[in-house]
Amino acid sequence: MSNAPDERLHPQLHLNSYGTYLRRRFGSRISKVNVDAGFTCPNRDGSKGTGGCIYCNNVSFSPRETLSAVPLEEQMAAGMAYHRSRLGSEKFIIYFQKYTNTYGSAELLSALYRRVLDHPDVIGISVGTRPDSLSDEALDLLTDIARTKYVCLELGLQSMDDAILNRINRGHTLDDFIGAATRAAGRNFDICAHLIHGFPGESAAEFLKTVPLMAELPIDSLKLHQLHAVEGTELAELYHRGEFTPVTLEAYITTVADFLELLPPRIAIQRLYGSAPLEICVAPRWGLKNNQMWYAIVNELTRRGSWQGCRSVGA
Numbered sequence: 503m504s505n506a507p508d509e510r511l512h513p514q515l516h517l518n519s520y521g522t523y524l525r526r527r528f529g530s531r532i533s534k535v536n537v538d539a540g541f542t543c544p545n546r547d548g549s550k551g552t553g554g555c556i557y558c559n560n561v562s563f564s565p566r567e568t569l570s571a572v573p574l575e576e577q578m579a580a581g582m583a584y585h586r587s588r589l590g591s592e593k594f595i596i597y598f599q600k601y602t603n604t605y606g607s608a609e610l611l612s613a614l615y616r617r618v619l620d621h622p623d624v625i626g627i628s629v630g631t632r633p634d635s636l637s638d639e640a641l642d643l644l645t646d647i648a649r650t651k652y653v654c655l656e657l658g659l660q661s662m663d664d665a666i667l668n669r670i671n672r673g674h675t676l677d678d679f680i681g682a683a684t685r686a687a688g689r690n691f692d693i694c695a696h697l698i699h700g701f702p703g704e705s706a707a708e709f710l711k712t713v714p715l716m717a718e719l720p721i722d723s724l725k726l727h728q729l730h731a732v733e734g735t736e737l738a739e740l741y742h743r744g745e746f747t748p749v750t751l752e753a754y755i756t757t758v759a760d761f762l763e764l765l766p767p768r769i770a771i772q773r774l775y776g777s778a779p780l781e782i783c784v785a786p787r788w789g790l791k792n793n794q795m796w797y798a799i800v801n802e803l804t805r806r807g808s809w810q811g812c813r814s815v816g817a
């Protein structure tokens with residue numbers, strides 16, 4: 503175990519939280535505001551695959567419904583007002599979250615990204631996408647925006663095991679992810695990787711092998727959550743047929759704490775939990791709020807007397 507926690511770690515949280523990272527970098531509280539810019543997904547429309555990932559909420563996934571009904575400016579205003587009053591945030595990152603937010607022409611992407619950046623309180627954008635939907639033009643656009651604004655590219659990997667990626671109908675491989683992360687590196691913007699733990703047939707030990715991969719790649723931050731089934735998904739059907747057993751809460755907390763102990767302190771943690779509205783959440787139904795899961799994991803690190811990177815496998 504390394505002797506002392508890295509200075510990037512929050513002293514009470516025992517980890518390098520993304521909120522702390524943003525405050526350190528920008529000097530004030532920054533909130534992310536989600537918007538739906540009306541994108542769809544190539545893993546649904548047939549260009550990369552059909553049917554979508556087995557955990558993707560198909561009920562809400564139709565081209566008609568993905569056309570955002572509410573103008574971006576209204577979505578931003580509502581989100582910013584919420585974070586201003588709840589957290590006292592002064593500046594914002596607009597998060598293009600829903601579906602595949604680089605799936606469009608460079609002209610369309612430029613118009614959408616730059617439209618939200620026009621707001622004086624918006625310091626940057628976060629763009630969620632698939633590793634196989636990242637054109638050179640999109641990368642060049644993000645590079646250009648990053649000259650004056652904060653940019654975070656969020657790449658979904660979910661699992662490093664191609665057999666699992668195949669089973670969950672992800673429609674891309676580990677090599678696609680490595681290729682995308684490598685192409686996006688060195689462009690002066692952050693790269694965030696999305697991971698999920700608890701896939702059928704995946705042990706904790708197998709999941710922990712993801713840490714060295716993250717340490718080797720130019721990954722700046724991570725989002726991790728448990729696999730959970732929501733209504734309208736193939737995963738929910740598997741659960742109802744007894745073919746998907748969710749990870750237990752205790753096992754999840756233990757594995758995430760192990761994961762964090764191995765993870766280099768340079769990688770900031772954006773998320774450790776996924777939640778869904780109870781009315782559509784099928785399993786597991788832990789009923790925790792985001793901060794309750796966060797503190798459950800922090801308490802586990804505290805109980806162990808450990809911290810992010812205390813058994814780090816990389817710099």
Ligand code: SF4
Nearest residue numbers: 543545554555558601
């Ligand atoms: S890549 Fe994302 S949006 Fe597309 S099917 Fe999978 S989970 Fe759904």
